[in-house]
Amino acid sequence: MKYVLESVESQFEMFQILNEDGKIVNKDDMPDLSDEDLKELMRRMVYTRILDQRSIALNRQGRLGFYAPTAGQEASQLGSQFALEQDDFILPGYRDVPQLIWQGLPLYQAFLFSRGHYHGNQMPENVRALSPQIIIGAQYVQAAGVALGMKKRGKKTVAITYTGDGGTSQGDFYEGINFAGAYQAPAIFIVQNNRFAISVPVEKQTNAKTLAQKAVAAGIEGIQVDGMDILAVYAVTKDARNRAVNGEGPTLIETMTYRYGPHTMAGDDPTRYRTDDQDSEWEKKDPLVRFRKFLEGKKLWSEEEENKVIEEAKDDIKKAIKETDAYPKQKVTDLMENMFEELPSNLQEQMEEYKEKESK
Amino acid sequence: MAQMTMIQAITDAMRTELKNDENVLVFGEDVGQNGGVFRATEGLQDEFGEDRVFDTPLAESGIGGLSIGLALEGYRPVPEIQFFGFVYEVMDSISGQMSRMRYRSGGSHTNPITIRSPFGGGVHTPELHADSLEGLIAQQPGIKVVIPSTPYDAKGLLIQSIRDNDPVLFLEHMKLYRSFRGEVPEEEYTLELGKADIKREGKDVTLIAYGAMVHASLKAAEELEKDGIEAEVIDLRTVSPIDIDTIIESVEKTNRVVVVQEAQRQAGVAANIVAEIQERAILHLEAPVLRVTAPDTVYAFSEAEEVWLPNHKDIVEKVNTVINF
């Protein structure tokens, strides 16, 4: 009898380009990015970090609702999104609002989503995406469908979807990667392994050593990547995209990352399940710190430039919050309008009732 | 007697049964070290160890299947579904499997499982968390659906649910977890499943409710009292099976009924109660039986939640309609 688990598992090594000190450790795989692109990646990470800080503050003031912090995961989120084209389709999880924003979702709509206003879920015409999925795993199977549709139409685009380490335990996760594999559909499955699913550490989630190896059973490519290294995340996503549109099938990408903040702003207390040591060990790997070092070494980034981005972000956020406040309040009758193409009789009757209620 | 919130009473009930019966196991997403996202299992892992109280991987269908399997091995599982909005992920285990286990095995296997889950609205959760989906399961033969509205009821009903030899869905209204305290005996006691409780006596109209709507009904009853209308408030406590006797006795006394549910109007528990009443007591009725419900949309996005949810004013309005009929 020959068992292969150990030898298969040991082959999954973390792919890295930029190490913690901001040094290139893997020249061969360095992606082809212009200086402008490199600066843009930094700009986006700084901007998104500020957006996270402000969103947390706004939530505490009661000016935002549901919010899942993103600090720590910028390289995973923005590096993968940067590899996309405008016609690609994104199926995000609840923490993946930044990818939507950089794909073109206006900030005030992201804020409306947080407040629980349906306009926050209405994507602008140029953004092919669903609003963040709440049911963990559901987006994975749907991504297989979007990708198969693209393949049938002969499009040169991909469907990309995101979940977390916890999400890989759902049946939908396995169904999604298996379906996409069976149809060789152009899908990219990202798992942001931030080590915890709320309080549950990834070690309790599965006996598998890596999450990337789950690709093997589905017969698709899987790769583990340093999720704090934006160049590495960009490079593997770009490669997955190229292979997908060339008809070479889907890829599962596990990004090794960490969320610095609480799970969401609704009462999660990370001190119940994480240690300070663990937190500071991961902060040493910070995606902004190492990329800043790298760019400074190339004379592409300075404190002034960084401050400019910070001010720009703060300004945008201020404006967006005003816009959010000014947006018409959501009514129950609005929700009724969005139930069916044509109102069925029960809703017609209730529409009258609620119009009267709302006019009071 | 101790003063407890409903969530404390629920923890207390699980602690009682973990002590009483070594086959009781408590598990689910984040229920171990974290004590559950609402802290319903707070301290239980420390007290009873990881063998008895444990985290599961993140998969509701997995939790359902695991419960069924453990029950087949003689355990008495008390799984938590973190929010009942996620029930669709475990629907086959609940409706397709555990509810049919006794039936399809000719009684040779049973599934003494108590699924606990927070449900209902009004606390501004994101999409698909809050909802009143009890009607989905109430339509499934083979499982009981229990919904407490007070800390006292919660403890007695949960202990009884865990001891019950058939599957029970035990739904805990999120808004009631910490909104008030009530007297709860420290010692163990049980309350019979399938038995309603008259939370307020009255002779002019019967309000039938469960969960958070019991409190809206009690508030409405107070308002109505000012106008000289004495409302009786029946707390169903179990929505499957329904305590028809208590309902009919009250209807025969008051001759007027309003049924209140937080769930949408279409199908649902209230519709079933109205049907039962008209089949059994139509000649006692002085007015049509009316319902207070949410409208027939998907559960409201949180910004519109307050208007969407039924409240005591809606109840007063409907009562006035049946009184003046």
Ligand SMILES: Cc1ncc(C[n+]2csc(CCOP(=O)(O)OP(=O)(O)O)c2C)c(N)n1
């Ligand atoms: C089907 C379903 N089950 C449970 C939840 C509740 N929940 C929200 S986030 C979460 C943990 C997810 O962890 P992970 O997949 O690692 O993603 P992360 O939050 O770490 O980004 C849980 C259990 C949910 N939203 N949907």
Ligand SMILES: [Mg+2]
């Ligand atoms: Mg995680």
